[in-house]
Amino acid sequence: MNSPRDTRTTRNHPSGPPMTRRDFVQLSIVGGAMVSLGLAGCDDEPNPNDPSGLGERFTYDLTELSQVDPALIGYQQVALITDALFDANDMQLGPDGKLYVAHDGAIVAVTDGGNIQTHFELDTNPQCFAFDEQGRCFVGLIERVACYDASGTRVALSEPFAGRPHLTSIAVAGGHVFVADAGNRIVHHLDDKLKMIGQIGRADDGSRKTRFVVPSPYFDVAVGPNDTVWVANTGRHRLEQFHYDGTFLKAWGKFSMGIDGFCGCCNPSHFQLLDDGRFVVAEKGLPRVKVCDAEGELLTVIAGPDAFLPDKQAMPGGLSCTRADSPIPVMRPDGKVYVLFPLTGALSLFEPKVTP
Amino acid sequence: MPDETHNPTRRDFLRATVRSGALLTIGGMSVAMFERARGRDWVWQIDPYKCTMCGQCATECVLDPSAVKCVHTFPMCGYCDLCTGYFEPQPNSLNTGAENQLCPVGAIKRKFIEEPYFEYTIDESLCIGCAKCVAGCTAFGNGSLHLQIRRDKCVDCNDCSIARKCPARAISRVPADTPYLIKDGHPH
Ligand code: SF4
Ligand code: SF4
Numbered sequence A: 001m002n003s004p005r006d007t008r009t010t011r012n013h014p015s016g017p018p019m020t021r022r023d024f025v026q027l028s029i030v031g032g033a034m035v036s037l038g039l040a041g042c043d044d045e046p047n048p049n050d051p052s053g054l055g056e057r058f059t060y061d062l063t064e065l066s067q068v069d070p071a072l073i074g075y076q077q078v079a080l081i082t083d084a085l086f087d088a089n090d091m092q093l094g095p096d097g098k099l100y101v102a103h104d105g106a107i108v109a110v111t112d113g114g115n116i117q118t119h120f121e122l123d124t125n126p127q128c129f130a131f132d133e134q135g136r137c138f139v140g141l142i143e144r145v146a147c148y149d150a151s152g153t154r155v156a157l158s159e160p161f162a163g164r165p166h167l168t169s170i171a172v173a174g175g176h177v178f179v180a181d182a183g184n185r186i187v188h189h190l191d192d193k194l195k196m197i198g199q200i201g202r203a204d205d206g207s208r209k210t211r212f213v214v215p216s217p218y219f220d221v222a223v224g225p226n227d228t229v230w231v232a233n234t235g236r237h238r239l240e241q242f243h244y245d246g247t248f249l250k251a252w253g254k255f256s257m258g259i260d261g262f263c264g265c266c267n268p269s270h271f272q273l274l275d276d277g278r279f280v281v282a283e284k285g286l287p288r289v290k291v292c293d294a295e296g297e298l299l300t301v302i303a304g305p306d307a308f309l310p311d312k313q314a315m316p317g318g319l320s321c322t323r324a325d326s327p328i329p330v331m332r333p334d335g336k337v338y339v340l341f342p343l344t345g346a347l348s349l350f351e352p353k354v355t356p
Numbered sequence B: 001m002p003d004e005t006h007n008p009t010r011r012d013f014l015r016a017t018v019r020s021g022a023l024l025t026i027g028g029m030s031v032a033m034f035e036r037a038r039g040r041d042w043v044w045q046i047d048p049y050k051c052t053m054c055g056q057c058a059t060e061c062v063l064d065p066s067a068v069k070c071v072h073t074f075p076m077c078g079y080c081d082l083c084t085g086y087f088e089p090q091p092n093s094l095n096t097g098a099e100n101q102l103c104p105v106g107a108i109k110r111k112f113i114e115e116p117y118f119e120y121t122i123d124e125s126l127c128i129g130c131a132k133c134v135a136g137c138t139a140f141g142n143g144s145l146h147l148q149i150r151r152d153k154c155v156d157c158n159d160c161s162i163a164r165k166c167p168a169r170a171i172s173r174v175p176a177d178t179p180y181l182i183k184d185g186h187p188h
């Protein structure tokens, strides 16, 4: 199945053939790497690390910040399952233990062998989804939520949310549906018939303002224990916990380009709350996946930038306009971790390193 | 079963961050009128979606400083306090101290709008088109900072010397009445 986005042509160089967006991304990454390695076919070979010759002061260099102390990396990649999930938006484990991905206008099931099967199709590209205990699938469609039963039949559809909705994450438990809306910077609280119960994140001063700062369309939510939810307040580099009634409980997280914090303007881009209270967190910008304890202390790193882009400096301008530049992690109950990088379409499996 | 819903793009999200009165720094003048008045048929243009921010726009232009400037698409901007196009990757603190600023020539101005939002504008008289800020904005932010050849400065070389060097082949000649190719939050 072709994604409408995959087949959209880029603005082409006059002399070039039509190029799909996937071609563009792949060529850009390869092309950038060529520059860095000094292989680009220019008249005079530029210094690969400073093609302009302007010097260090004029060069944006993340090389050092991209490094992760190998001693902190507790996982290793054991399989590249597939590289066909370009531009996927979300990934979850189903109640049947299978891995599901929101990709290409459908929710698809992906096996460890790389077999991709459509679970059900949608008219519009799913942005996010979550399963409940009964196997029903709640799908975020930018401005409203749809619920599908286990056979893929739609059984409920919410009203479009007011304002400028852009749904980016859904979490479901016990008949409660929480929908992170990056456009409105709020978490909607619905029942499982998709009727509004309330909202989480309104400012304490009773105004229409929200407490969430969400500069880019990454805004994740997860259900916690004892009627609580965790929300990624990305612009403040924190994960915040609330009661279902919207009461703020606690938060952790800080800005740092170092591995112990959340980097850039807005992170974490994705997170998973584990049953034992630990968090698997992902960042964009410096694509990193790590595990933190219940208080936010770094426990181990699953994958650093090297695992995703060999040459981070090569990121062309167009790529910042996608919602694809963050890894999406999902830890299985056995501790192995699926990591999807939508920018390249690569889904990999990571396992804890065995220490002798 | 069809979903009775449309599928707005990421552009819609980015537009949701627009602050009232914010205009693109490159201005809203009529390109066609301006170019016709200058008797031009063709102009050189950067495709910001192809640019890989190599820095050669600052050094390869026949003009000094370069005709290439950073422009800012406000509707795409997150108005971040910690703007990665304005600040060094690991700033000491989030203020306008020169040691915190990414731009080597101090061409980006930071203005408080309302807690916690800041607006960033480019002083074109200082900008040399080095793309350092573009790289920072692209790596971590929404990519709202990008480069463009300013038509009021470019002298229309027959063979743009930046285009000859551009490793991304991001520069091409277009009819003079073509609007500036400005990033709009829509991946092409
Ligand atoms: S960093 Fe370079 S491109 Fe950006 S505003 Fe400064 S001089 Fe211009
Ligand atoms: S055409 Fe000439 S003046 Fe214009 S950007 Fe290229 S080199 Fe500079």
Ligand code: SF4
Binding pocket: B046, B050, B051, B052, B053, B054, B055, B056, B057, B131, B147, B162, B165, B166, B167, B168, B169, B170, B171
């Ligand atoms: S020469 Fe090309 S790739 Fe380099 S900064 Fe200019 S437009 Fe971008």
